[in-house]
Each structure stands twice: as C-alpha cells, then as structure tokens.
Amino acid sequence: MLKKIPIQQLRLGMHLHALEGSWLDHPFWKTKFVLRDQSDLDKLVASGVQACWIDSSKGLDVGLAPVPAKAAPASAPAATLSAPPTLTQATSLSQEVKRAAVLVAKSKQAVKALFNDARLGNAVDAERCLPLVDEIAGSVYRNPSAMISLARLKTHDDYSYMHSVAVCALMVSLSRQLGLDDTATRDAGLAGLLHDMGKAVMPTEVLNKPGKLTDDEFKVMKSHPLRGYEMLREGGTATEGALDVCLHHHEKVDGSGYPHGLRGDQISMLAKMGAVCDVYDAITSNRPYKNGWDPAESIRKMAEWRGGHFDDVVFQAFVKSLGIYPVGSLVRMQSGRLAVVCEQNLESLVSPKVKVFFSTRSQLHITPELLDLSSPSCSDRIAARESNAQWKFTHLEALWADPESLKLHGVTA
Template identity: 50%
Template sequence: MLKKISVLDVRLGMFINELCGNWIDHPFWKKSFELDSEKDLHALKTCGIKEVWIDLSKGLDVEPEPSPESDEKKPPDTLPEAAKSDKKQEQQIALHQEMPRAQKLQAKAKRTVAFVFREARMGNALQSAEAVELVDEITQSVSRNSVALLNMSRLKSKDDHIYLHSVAVSALMIALGRQLGVESGTLKSLGMAGLLHDVGKVMIPDTILNKRGKLTPDEFEIVKTHSRRGWDILKSDPNVDEIGLDVCLHHHERWDGSGYPDKLSGETLSLYARMATVCDVYDALTSDCSYRKAFSPADAIRKMTEMQAVHFDKVVFHAFVKTVGIYPSGTLVKLKSGRLAVVADQSAKSLLTPVVKVFFSTKANEPIFPALVDLSKVPDPIASVEDPAKWKFDLKTMVGI
C-alpha cells in the first residue's frame, strides 16, 4: 500500500517508492529504494524535497501520533497539523543549568556583534574571524539546550536590538537546522548566516533605522536595500560561504514571491533562505519595535500560522513550530488548577506539556512560592494562554528562570 508522507516523518526502515518533486532537485538517482542508511536519511531530509510516497508492504510506516490525554490538551485549531506530533530533539541539559552560561554568552555575543558591525560601518574589513568563534559557542549552547540563549535574546532594548536580533536569528537557525537533521558542519554555516544576515543595516541611516513610528514608502525603499548591501559586505569574506551570502540576500523573500530584493518564490528559494525568513519574522514579532509592543511567543506562532501560506514554506514552518513549541518559552499560561505560570522549557515528551514555573494563584489572588513543574509528569494541563498586560506582570524579569 502506498502512502504520501511529509519528509519530516521519514525514518530508517521505510521503503521509498517515489520522491515528490523534480529529480534534478535531489541527490538520489534511484526512483525506489529502501532507506537503510543515516547518510541517505540526512540527504533526503535536507535536499529540499517536501513529500515522498512510501510503500507500507515493503517497509515501516510513520511513527504513531501520541494520543491526547484529555480534551484540554488538544492544541488550538489554528495551529498546523504537523505541530500536533512531537519528535522534538531531547535537550542535553536542563534549562536552569544552561541559563548562567547563556547569560554570559549573550553579553559576549552582543559585544562581538557590535564590534563586527561597527567595523563594517566604518568601511573596514569584516571581522568575520570573531564571528566564527562566536558561532561556535552559540552552536554549543543550542546543542546543550535549544531555548536558553533564545530566552536571553528576547530581553532586547532599543540600543542593543540589532545585535541581539542577530544572535537570536543565529540561534534559531541552528536550532531549526538540528530539527531538520542538518549536519553539524552546515549548522555552523547557518549560525554564521543568522548572525550576519542584517549586516547591511549598518549602511542605512540611523534616522531611518531608529525612527519612531511607521516608515514612509521612500524610507522603506531605503531599508529594503540592506539585504543587497549586506551581500556586498560579505561577498569577498573567506569566512562567509554560499549559505551566508544567500541568507543575507534573500531573508526577506516570501513564499508567494512578494518579498525583496529578487521576488523569488517557492522552491526557487533555497532551503536556507526559507529557514531564515521564518526565524527572522519570529524574532521580529517577539521583539518590541518603534510602532508596536512585542507579541508573546505563543501569539507570534499564531500570527505566523495565519501568515504561513503567503510567507513561508509549510514544511519549514512546521519544523519551526516543533523547534520552539506551541507554547514557546516565556509564554504566560493559566493551568487548570488556576495557577499562573511562565513556560520555562520544552518537554521532550510533548509540545503540549512544557516545563513551567508557577508563581501566582488566581483563586487566592496572591503570589505563591515559585516552583518548576513538568506538565508531562503533573496532571495540571494548560487551560489558556494569558495576556501579561492584563495581569500586569513584567515577564521580562521572569524569563531568566
């Protein structure tokens, strides 16, 4: 029996009957074959093919979906189908163990990116060796725990916004690359690409970049030049490879061709550029900007779900949701017990049962002793996502948990 499945669900032991897409897009010369090597599995997941036909009479089926434990644990209807299954990579260490290191790394990263951008602004050679060393450390941090550095990077102020946005996009690209099964050497290229994708902004006047309120059409046209100007800065640097150049030039392209600068669409965009568009928009939405407050991480995912058909590659977006979670770290939630909590870490077991930090009882209307609770082990499901503004809590001071 033949079955069409997402390439994200492919696993060893399956019999691939047919790859969907143009043969020229993938590295396999055979039409049908048994998937029995890690090398082929990796090649299949990263070649840009989105769906395959498998033959169930000759090989394994997809792994069964985890069965929901109760109605309250069902994800909201608006979320993508793929987000309902959970194959998130296990964290190597707990969030609270990585946070002190992530804190130090973030401070160092901010200084390094500021230095690299400042030198570029002055027209000096790109200090890319500094960036290479930093990307190594970001990659290691994300490998130990994929959300610690991201939690830190959400705490941006206006002055350090561009630097911490670069660090966040770098960490997101690495985390998403791991989710997609990208090999470790390429992860570093993704990290470098994320770190330098907006370097062209050093050529845009501060009066425009820091303007309060919306830009005029003319000002927006000037901002739009940053991707090509960034490419110009990076093009002759020995530490920036094709992935870095491509991501810099095309991180504002859109799936439907409505982006810039080249109006590329669909699969004419590289996988890496498609990854960058998702990571870039997520970090932009979860950050304050001159004309609106930051979306909560959960609201950003909801917003991006609405934007998905126009803006993003569906497979890449679904992998991204698996990376950051349906309830990303930093989301304020109310549990069925009436306790308020902030999502602290993702659970290896399910996207629906993250680790949270409870801190307030809505029944008693008073704070409670803060404690980490793993919802995959405690029967107190998330009842709703709450607006921090409504409760007047400053979650920014609570993210470092």
C-alpha cells in the same frame, strides 16, 4: 607561515592568527591582527589561553625560540583551525542559562564591533565570526531554550546586535530539528549571524525611528539585504549560504517578498529558514515603537501566515524546535492559575514545565510553584495562551531565569 606557539612566546610585532581553546576564554572576540599594544599582550598572557597561532609572513617570527608544536601547513585556511561544533551533553535550562548569559553578553559586544567596522567601511571578515558561531551552537546543543530565550530579551540600544545573535541561535536550533549535519548547521548559524549586515549602513534616523516608516523610508530599509550581500561578497570570506540568507531572508513563498519577489522553490531552504527565524525574533522583541508579542502568541500568529509567508515544512520544524509554548510564554492553566513556561518536554510539546504564580480567581499573586505537566501526578494542564499586553506583569523573566543571569544580561529581575 602559520605556527602554533605557547602564549608566553608571543611578543609585540607578531601577527596573531588564532587562539586555542574556548572563544569565551579569549580577551578579544577577533584575531588576525598584529600585536602592537603592550596592554593587549598582557591581557593575552593573563587570560589563561595556553597557545595560539601566529602568521610569520605577516609579522615577527619566534626566531630561535623553541616551538613545542609543529607548524600547520602554510596552505591551511583560517576556518579549518576551528572545527564545526560537535554534539555535547544536554543540560537543564537552569544550568545552561548561566553559561548562556555570559555568552550573550560577549556576543553582543562582538556583533557591535562587527557592525562598527562595517560602518567605517572595513571589509567584513566572515571567518573571524566562526568561533562565535561555534560557541552559540554549543550552547544550543546543550539546551536550546537558554540561549534563544535570553537573546530574545533586548533593549532599544542593543536590538540590532542582539537580533543577529538571536537569529544565529534560532538557525542552529532549526538546523538540528531538520537533521542537518554539523557543517551545514554551522553554515546556517553563520548565515543567521550575518543576515542583517546591511543594516549597519542604513541611516540611523530611519533604522531607529520610533514609529511607522514613510514610503520613502521603507524603500531605503528594503535596500538592506542587497547592501549586506554586497558587503559580504566584497569581504570575500562569507559562505554561499551566508550570502544567500543575507540577500533573501525577506522573500516570501507567495512571491510578495523582496528584493527579488522569489516564490516557492525559487527560494533556497536556508533562506526559508532565515525568514522564519528573522520574523520570530523580530515580533517577540521589544522595539522603540511597540512591545514584543508573547512567544506562544507569536507562534500562533505565524501559523496564520504559513503558506503565504513561510514554507510549511520549515515552519513545522521551527515550531518543534521551540515548542508550541516556548520558554517565557504566559499561559492560563485549567485550574485558573497563570504560569510561565520554564522548560520544554522533548517527548510532548504540550506538556512543558511551568511555574504557576497568579490566581485569576482571587486576582492575587500566589507562591510560585514549578509543575511538570508530563508527570502522571500532575493534574493541571494548559488551557490557553495569554498575552501579557493585558496583564502587564513585569517579572516574568525572573520566573524562568535566575536573577544573576538576568543582571549579567542587563535585565532587572
């Protein structure tokens, strides 16, 4: 039976089912386990979390201790204890990036734990991922560029985990652009978080190979959608949407994808969304064998694949959700200066806020200056996208994100 109790009434032997409050306040990323370690109990009491749910059918009850809140119905599923995210007040990129940095760091550890459990053969409990999805969605609702841009920055060691976090955030942002409701958006976010679970059981020498795969190695890697689908289905808690995206995020609308060679309307809308989000994060991220493409350059290249790889309606909505020049893009101004895109303008995709920092005429760095291209007083405009593969600037992230947030994320400004 589920019971809500004050955190002070917890004791060893109780089965912790769920924690009240923000997921970021919790000392653990997962719940649903029997408390057996005094150090875990001490962390909970010191965390500031005020209340929790216990399952007395799986552990000790509170006995005669007073219960301040009435028990939840015994039939209530765990997922109902955490409602879908609701629309929150928008914030600026500079405000949200600091909160997003904390969330990204904790999300990475959560997904790492999820993958490790899968490698050990433990069942994947999709329900325990819902608080994480809700927190990511909340950040995207406040300012989508913060979470999405930070999650794009990865190291070789954390690529697989951060890719899952990034695709979750991209799916939430795309869902909002397509006008999906909170429940459908939450399902899309969960699907994004779990879409690559099959990679948890891929051979590490193939998964992390710093070069082109052989035909046999690629055949092994192409099995990851089906392996992930089987793992999620066996867990028994994944939604139909999460199962679908896991199995079909490598399908292409022209029928050249895998594992089933589906084409056009044979592919669900959610799987089409997953395909776009998966590819964008993959090509913009640094990998062992190549550096990621610039965000704006990636949008341009993906546009060339539209109609064969991606659904046109989904791709257009994806571009609107990110902007033609996503945050972090390197651009050349009409004045001859180079700039980094710092924030989107919801009224005009071609007029974001940019920070100029380099003169192509003098070939020298200049004092960074923030320009709002939507302001009538601003006479400069974006002339073209630029590739940092040519310029090799090493400090672009520090122009749009504060050093403290980057450091927390493991990036040196």
